[in-house]
Amino acid sequence: MSSPALHSGPRRPADISAAFSSLSSPNQKYVFPHSFAQLKRKIWKDGLLQSWKEVLEELEVTAVRIAERGDSMIPRVTMESIRNGLSAEELSNIRTAGCVVVKGVLPKEALLTWKQDIRDYVAAHPGQVKGARFPSLISNLITYTEHRAGFPTGNVQVFELYNTVSQIRARTHPNVLETHRALLALWHDRSGDVSLDTPISYFDRLRIRIPGDSKFALGPHVDGGSVERWEDPEYRSCFNKILEGGSAWKEYDAYDAAPRAHAKQDLHEASSQCSIFRPWQGWTAMSSTGPGEGTLRVFPSLSIATAYWMLRPFFKPRDPSSTSLKWEDWNELDLDGPAFAGTGLGVGQEFSDATHPHLRLAQTMVSMPHVEPGDQVYWHCDMIHAVEGYHGGKGDASVMYIPAVPLTLENAQYLRDQRNNFLAGLPAPDFPAGPGESTFVGRATAEDVYPGGLGAMGLEKFGVEGNESKLFAEANRILAVA
Numbered sequence: 001m002s003s004p005a006l007h008s009g010p011r012r013p014a015d016i017s018a019a020f021s022s023l024s025s026p027n028q029k030y031v032f033p034h035s036f037a038q039l040k041r042k043i044w045k046d047g048l049l050q051s052w053k054e055v056l057e058e059l060e061v062t063a064v065r066i067a068e069r070g071d072s073m074i075p076r077v078t079m080e081s082i083r084n085g086l087s088a089e090e091l092s093n094i095r096t097a098g099c100v101v102v103k104g105v106l107p108k109e110a111l112l113t114w115k116q117d118i119r120d121y122v123a124a125h126p127g128q129v130k131g132a133r134f135p136s137l138i139s140n141l142i143t144y145t146e147h148r149a150g151f152p153t154g155n156v157q158v159f160e161l162y163n164t165v166s167q168i169r170a171r172t173h174p175n176v177l178e179t180h181r182a183l184l185a186l187w188h189d190r191s192g193d194v195s196l197d198t199p200i201s202y203f204d205r206l207r208i209r210i211p212g213d214s215k216f217a218l219g220p221h222v223d224g225g226s227v228e229r230w231e232d233p234e235y236r237s238c239f240n241k242i243l244e245g246g247s248a249w250k251e252y253d254a255y256d257a258a259p260r261a262h263a264k265q266d267l268h269e270a271s272s273q274c275s276i277f278r279p280w281q282g283w284t285a286m287s288s289t290g291p292g293e294g295t296l297r298v299f300p301s302l303s304i305a306t307a308y309w310m311l312r313p314f315f316k317p318r319d320p321s322s323t324s325l326k327w328e329d330w331n332e333l334d335l336d337g338p339a340f341a342g343t344g345l346g347v348g349q350e351f352s353d354a355t356h357p358h359l360r361l362a363q364t365m366v367s368m369p370h371v372e373p374g375d376q377v378y379w380h381c382d383m384i385h386a387v388e389g390y391h392g393g394k395g396d397a398s399v400m401y402i403p404a405v406p407l408t409l410e411n412a413q414y415l416r417d418q419r420n421n422f423l424a425g426l427p428a429p430d431f432p433a434g435p436g437e438s439t440f441v442g443r444a445t446a447e448d449v450y451p452g453g454l455g456a457m458g459l460e461k462f463g464v465e466g467n468e469s470k471l472f473a474e475a476n477r478i479l480a481v482a
């Protein structure tokens with residue numbers, strides 16, 4: 001097992017616009033070193049031409065299906081079904097879609113109370129709580145939420161808060177950890193380097209989006225790095241079947257954890273990008289919110305979309321002015337240009353009609369169905385997702401970002417740093433540095449962690465001492481460092 005150092009120090013302060021290429025310089029294409037053309041040629045196999053043809057045909061069929069079925073493509077399960085064990089059909093549906101809504105994970109009343117507690121906490125620290133700066137990806141127009149402190153007078157939608165009692169209670173609640181175990185079990189690991197039944201906590205922000213907001217809008221993108229998926233050999237190996245040629249792409253397994261455990265997702269000092277293996281991104285609803293009310297949108301058919309955008313950099317249209325999406329008009333090889341569509345160095349992977357027209361995003365990005373406080377939404381780490389540009393509802397659209405993350409050695413290193421930051425009231429390591437909540441009255445402490453969640457927070461050893469697995473023993477050694 002290797003254990004590369006993930007974090008040598010705090011992240012540089014930055015806002016999320018730095019993470020998306022077209023936002024920082026909407027009219028300027030990324031300049032890639034020429035070595036990236038060599039990388040393309042190194043990866044290229046003649047059999048990929050056939051793969052590309054098959055993927056384009058399958059993607060066209062999928063797009064029609066999504067347009068017809070809409071949000072019925074998004075599986076829904078209940079906390080009760082999680083507890084009783086998901087059926088084979090439910091598991092299959094979740095794997096295929098790459099996302100799921102879990103109803104009733106936490107009591108509705110608890111979430112409403114926790115949301116009010118967050119509001120009270122913000123109000124008790126006037127001028128001290130920052131709002132995350134998010135740019136709008138729509139039409140490449142750069143707009144930002146105001147970086148103004150306070151609630152509710154400032155136009156803050158996403159708060160730079162990581163250590164509220166509400167977040168800690170939600171992250172470590174027994175039902176949440178049980179849901180994480182169930183969803184991580186959809187993955188498999190042959191390496192022994194990933195403990196899929198050991199969920200750990202990954203601190204993230206929270207959002208309280210007010211009606212009428214059109215500032216917090218994120219266009220279609222995938223997190224977890226961008227060009228690194230081709231550039232890093234370990235990360236690239238996750239997609240071996242897609243890059244093998246012929247019809248091998250059909251055997252692509254999006255739920256193989258082994259190559260992901262050591263993949264390097266950040267080779268270019270990206271800001272505001274998750275640096276660890278996070279199989280399921282997720283959020284917990286703190287409001288009653290439905291389509292049109294500023295919610296999440298996804299492309300609800302994971303593997304075909306992934307196959308498409310992993311193959312896309314190797315091809316270009318024969319006539320750039322043509323709108324044809326036919327394979328015969330799109331089968332010119334692009335092995336001399338170093339660019340990877342929608343990516344850059346140190347930025348996220350983005351999608352638009354200009355860069356990825358075959359996704360037919362206008363008809364394939366589907367909004368999450370109605371959720372109630374206490375429901376959760378999860379989506380695969382390679383899933384194309386976005387946030388509705390406009391919140392047209394009447395109430396707030398509010399979530400806590402809580403992903404499902406397993407224990408690995410690399411993740412244990414991050415957990416150690418995150419735990420130490422938590423105890424000091426600082427932002428989590430992947431997020432903009434600064435004093436955070438270190439001087440705040442009423443921030444969470446270890447006392448607020450549910451007893452069953454101490455391990456997930458890095459506050460308790462994994463396994464039975466003297467009889468741990470090799471992974472647990474090494475993780476415990478890592479976590480012992482203060």
Ligand SMILES: [Fe+2]
Pocket residue numbers: 221222223385
């Ligand atoms: Fe995202």
